[in-house]
Amino acid sequence: MxxxxxxxxxxxxxxLFVVSSFIAAGDEETALPFPVTLGGQKAVLEKPTDSxxxxxxxxxxxxxxxxxxxxxxxxxxxxxxxxxxDVAQSGSEPLIILLQGTNKSPISKTIDGKVPKPxxxxxxxxxxxxxxxxxxxxx
Numbered sequence: 001m002x003x004x005x006x007x008x009x010x011x012x013x014x015x016l017f018v019v020s021s022f023i024a025a026g027d028e029e030t031a032l033p034f035p036v037t038l039g040g041q042k043a044v045l046e047k048p049t050d051s052x053x054x055x056x057x058x059x060x061x062x063x064x065x066x067x068x069x070x071x072x073x074x075x076x077x078x079x080x081x082x083x084x085x086d087v088a089q090s091g092s093e094p095l096i097i098l099l100q101g102t103n104k105s106p107i108s109k110t111i112d113g114k115v116p117k118p119x120x121x122x123x124x125x126x127x128x129x130x131x132x133x134x135x136x137x138x139x
């Protein structure tokens with residue numbers, strides 16, 4: 001009788017492990033590698049198949065970017081794009097922000113002093129070997 005109980009307990013623990021693995025795998029598909037907020041708004045993926053997260057409402061050109069990571073170096077590239085998030089092919093140079101020893105900065109604090117213009121933008125945020133892509137609009 002004890003063997004049945006142990007067998008049932010083993011089966012239940014194994015099933016719980018398998019189910020939790022599927023749940024965790026699903027979360028990885030819908031989550032950024034690290035949380036990102038812009039202008040106080042969390043960047044979120046609308047669908048698991050999206051190539052980038054979105055900030056829902058337009059932000060100011062000096063909105064604060066916060067990257068929730070412990071990495072000491074974060075590199076941010078901001079590109080002009082269209083309403084779908086496709087980067088303009090015109091050869092425009094990205095705006096670059098370096099976060100060193102901090103996890104936040106206004107998006108206007110670029111290395112060349114240029115400020116994001118009103119319109120659609122997409123940024124690649126690189127920290128610790130992972131990249132988050134975030135679409136946003138500057139008002």
